[in-house]
Amino acid sequence: MTEAPDRExxxxxxxxLRPVREPPPVGAEVKARAxxxxxxALPMGGGGGGGGGGGTPLPAAKGLGRALAARVPxxxxxxxxxxxxxxxxxxxxxxxxxVVIVPAALTEAAPPSASAPLPIPVAPxxxxxxxxxxxxxxxxxVPAPASTAPAASARxxxxxxxxxxxxxxxxxxxxxxxxxxxxxxxxxxxGRRFPRGILAEEREAMSIQALRLLxxxxxxQARLERFRGRFPTSLIRxxxxxxxxxxx
Amino acid sequence: xxxxxVPTEExxxxxxxxxxxxxxxxxxxxxxxxxxxxxxxxLEDITHEVFLRVYAHWHQYDxxxxxxxxxxxxxxxxxxxxRRLARHRREVLGDPEEPxxxxxAADELLEGRAQxxxxxxALGEVDLDRxxxxxxxxxxxxxxxxxxxxxEIPVQTAYSRLRVGRQELVKAARRLQRDRGEP
Numbered sequence: 001m002t003e004a005p006d007r008e009x010x011x012x013x014x015x016x017l018r019p020v021r022e023p024p025p026v027g028a029e030v031k032a033r034a035x036x037x038x039x040x041a042l043p044m045g046g047g048g049g050g051g052g053g054g055g056t057p058l059p060a061a062k063g064l065g066r067a068l069a070a071r072v073p074x075x076x077x078x079x080x081x082x083x084x085x086x087x088x089x090x091x092x093x094x095x096x097x098x099v100v101i102v103p104a105a106l107t108e109a110a111p112p113s114a115s116a117p118l119p120i121p122v123a124p125x126x127x128x129x130x131x132x133x134x135x136x137x138x139x140x141x142v143p144a145p146a147s148t149a150p151a152a153s154a155r156x157x158x159x160x161x162x163x164x165x166x167x168x169x170x171x172x173x174x175x176x177x178x179x180x181x182x183x184x185x186x187x188x189x190x191g192r193r194f195p196r197g198i199l200a201e202e203r204e205a206m207s208i209q210a211l212r213l214l215x216x217x218x219x220x221q222a223r224l225e226r227f228r229g230r231f232p233t234s235l236i237r238x239x240x241x242x243x244x245x246x247x248x
Numbered sequence: 249x250x251x252x253x254v255p256t257e258e259x260x261x262x263x264x265x266x267x268x269x270x271x272x273x274x275x276x277x278x279x280x281x282x283x284x285x286x287x288x289x290x291l292e293d294i295t296h297e298v299f300l301r302v303y304a305h306w307h308q309y310d311x312x313x314x315x316x317x318x319x320x321x322x323x324x325x326x327x328x329x330x331r332r333l334a335r336h337r338r339e340v341l342g343d344p345e346e347p348x349x350x351x352x353a354a355d356e357l358l359e360g361r362a363q364x365x366x367x368x369x370a371l372g373e374v375d376l377d378r379x380x381x382x383x384x385x386x387x388x389x390x391x392x393x394x395x396x397x398x399x400e401i402p403v404q405t406a407y408s409r410l411r412v413g414r415q416e417l418v419k420a421a422r423r424l425q426r427d428r429g430e431p
Contacts, residue, residue, distance in 0.1 A: 009415060009418060010414060013382065014386050038299050
């Protein structure tokens with residue numbers, strides 16, 4: 001092909017593509033759903049960090065992220081994402097404290113394609129450690145695919161799940177204040193009472209974070225390996241590996 | 249350790265950056281995946297996977313460079329993995345809200361959606377590797393050296409694929425226009 005036809009071809013191709021360069025806006029509901037899923041998949045519930053900071057310049061982000069990955073738990077990094085997402089989604093000031101319950105969609109029984117109803121994740125602006133079982137953010141009224149809704153509602157209705165949640169809430173708030181010891185005790189208690197519980201995936205992930213807080217890196221690494229084997233399609237895994245320096 | 253404060257300043261900045269990227273470029277990732285052949289029914293899931301991977305590789309993010317080519321790379325890889333599954337090989341491009349139709353509706357013409365549908369359909373006939381270069385270079389205006397760097401191929405290979413991709417795109421678009429009775 002000669003140079004002139006090449007130029008004509010280029011012009012014609014660009015004339016086709018450039019007018020449609022800007023992506024059509026995705027529906028607000030779809031984006032909100034994506035925000036919720038992401039917020040649930042990346043952090044381990046409401047934890048440290050805090051909201052805001054979105055407009056803060058990051059002079060040397062390249063490299064800083066790696067340094068952060070070695071120092072800061074994923075739930076901490078993503079706390080501000082949670083908060084910001086919630087602010088955008090709710091268009092209201094950030095609530096003071098709440099707890100996110102990891103839904104069945106994040107367990108090994110539910111593959112990534114499942115879109116079960118998700119709770120609205122809201123992170124505290126400042127770490128707040130509730131003295132009692134904190135309030136729970138109920139799932140929004142987002143319609144879910146028929147294939148996943150019955151299973152999710154059945155799980156949500158079980159008493160065992162409530163008990164599991166309560167135990168893991170203790171672990172989550174302990175993680176939120178950087179208390180690896182109490183977090184680990186709570187997850188171990190969960191493991192004893194619910195070795196094959198619905199929230200086993202979340203328990204294992206929180207155990208790994210607790211071990212890291214306690215600087216028991218070898219134990220954390222071994223547990224992460226077991227986590228990979230047991231939950232190979234886990235959506236939580238990338239966040240765990242991000243803090244581990246691993247590659248997804 | 250229990251009393252050690254969590255280093256919130258840096259984590260806030262990183263989380264804020266990630267959040268800002270998500271808010272600014274969610275639509276871009278969504279549209280890119282669609283242009284790379286992800287079926288409408290799977291777009292939400294695959295977009296989710298892309299952002300998970302973006303987060304996992306956040307340490308590689310360089311704010312000195314445009315974000316979209318970097319995001320495109322994640323979308324491209326995810327779409328490639330997706331398409332390796334036999335059940336996804338059949339291209340499904342076009343407006344996810346509407347069934348594909350050879351003849352665009354009147355409102356599509358008015359809103360310019362016919363052009364988008366035409367381009368999506370034509371892109372669907374371009375090989376994925378060449379399509380990626382077309383989108384990065386001719387649509388996103390990413391320099392070819394950067395395209396080659398991102399895709400880890402020689403620059404000359406990138407140019408060669410670009411030329412063939414343009415031929416495939418233009419040929420498909422002309423045929424689709426003829427089918428639609430357009431001049």
